Amino acid sequence: MKGLTINLMSEKDIEQVVEIEAVSFLNPWGALSFLTELSCENAHSFILRLKKGKSDKDDPVVAYLCFRVIIDMMHILKIAVKPEHRRRGIAYAFLTECLESFSRREIKAAFLEVRESNTAGMGLYQKLGFHIIGKRPGYYTDTWEDAILMQKNLERRV
Ligand SMILES: CC(C)(COP(=O)(O)OP(=O)(O)OC[C@H]1O[C@@H](n2cnc3c(N)ncnc32)[C@H](O)[C@@H]1OP(=O)(O)O)[C@@H](O)C(=O)NCCC(=O)NCCS
Numbered sequence: 001m002k003g004l005t006i007n008l009m010s011e012k013d014i015e016q017v018v019e020i021e022a023v024s025f026l027n028p029w030g031a032l033s034f035l036t037e038l039s040c041e042n043a044h045s046f047i048l049r050l051k052k053g054k055s056d057k058d059d060p061v062v063a064y065l066c067f068r069v070i071i072d073m074m075h076i077l078k079i080a081v082k083p084e085h086r087r088r089g090i091a092y093a094f095l096t097e098c099l100e101s102f103s104r105r106e107i108k109a110a111f112l113e114v115r116e117s118n119t120a121g122m123g124l125y126q127k128l129g130f131h132i133i134g135k136r137p138g139y140y141t142d143t144w145e146d147a148i149l150m151q152k153n154l155e156r157r158v
Contacts, residue, residue: 001048001093007056009038009045009064016061017047024080026115027142034066037077043068048094050085063090065098067110074102074154076112079124091124099128103154110154113147115140125150 009017014034021028037043045066049059062085066078081090099110113136114121130150139147 001090001097003051004062004090004093005049005051005056005059006094006097007047007049009034009047009066011035011038012057013047013061013064017064020061020064020080020082021078023083027140029078037066040068042070044098046094046098048090063094065094067098069102069107072106072108074099074107074110076110086120092127095124095128099152099154103156108153108155109151111149111151113139113149116146116148122148122150125152128152 007013014031017034018029018031021034034045037045043066046064047061048063048065049056050062052059061082063081064078065076067074067076069075076095079091079095081094102110110130111133112125112130114125116135130152132148133151134149136147136149138144
């Protein structure tokens with residue numbers, strides 16, 4: 001990803017992450033939810049920085065990704081890109097890189113829930129090769145919207 005760097009999310013990034021979160025989700029997580037992810041053993045949280053300054057700390061966060069690994073399954077919880085950087089292939093490249101890296105760690109599949117109305121999210125996951133495997137009726141209690149359950153096989157064929 002030219003001009004972008006992937007790093008582990010740290011406490012110092014949470015302020016910027018929460019700003020992106022607030023404009024990306026109907027029911028956004030607060031700082032405490034991200035802090036919980038950072039302290040959880042099976043949770044993995046990454047940020048994407050736009051290379052600008054001389055040192056990493058000057059570079060703004062433009063996207064983040066949170067997932068958990070449950071035995072050999074990756075459960076994607078969050079991905080968001082700063083609105084002004086969307087539709088440039090950032091989420092696709094970011095997730096492709098992480099899925100590739102975790103498929104080398106014996107992770108068999110990745111799954112997630114996405115709001116039925118989230119055409120951007122559904123389009124992204126379909127482009128990445130996720131398939132619809134089910135529906136959770138009324139999963140999102142703020143609007144009682146259904147969640148679409150999607151999965152991608154990550155097993156490598158030899
Ligand atoms: C969903 C989201 C992460 C996509 O990020 P992005 O960097 O703009 O996505 P990309 O540019 O990598 O797009 C990859 C594919 O996703 C789909 N897509 C992305 N945005 C879309 C939109 N607004 N409408 C329809 N399809 C869209 C397209 O299939 C696109 O491929 P294409 O450009 O060849 O058509 C971003 O819109 C976002 O942060 N949304 C708010 C948070 C969210 O809904 N996250 C997902 C649920 S957890």
